[in-house]
Amino acid sequence: MRFKKLKMISRLLLFTLLFVSLTTSIDLTTCARMDVPILSKAARGLCITSCSMQNCGTGNCQKRGGRPTCVCSRCAKGGGNIPLAAFIKG
Numbered sequence: 222m223r224f225k226k227l228k229m230i231s232r233l234l235l236f237t238l239l240f241v242s243l244t245t246s247i248d249l250t251t252c253a254r255m256d257v258p259i260l261s262k263a264a265r266g267l268c269i270t271s272c273s274m275q276n277c278g279t280g281n282c283q284k285r286g287g288r289p290t291c292v293c294s295r296c297a298k299g300g301g302n303i304p305l306a307a308f309i310k311g
Contacts (some may be wrong), residue, residue: 252282252289264289272296 251267254260264282268291272280278295290297 250289251291255282255289267291 251271252264257264261282268280268281268282271291272278272293275293276294276297277293278297280291280293282289284290285290
């Protein structure tokens, strides 16, 4: 009985996610919520964190090409990619 309920719930969740992904565009960038008053500080914090992982001093959310973009500044050695080893070590 529990297995049937779990299977039904997982199917419902799958169809809901499929419907949402087909009907709307989901923006998962760090600055996606920069225009929302309460979430703008969180977006800036995520941008700064992202830039610090790229060896940059700070970052700001800006509109570039009509899309919210995290722009890093004060980068040492030109920034770079986020090192995977930093995430593996924890």
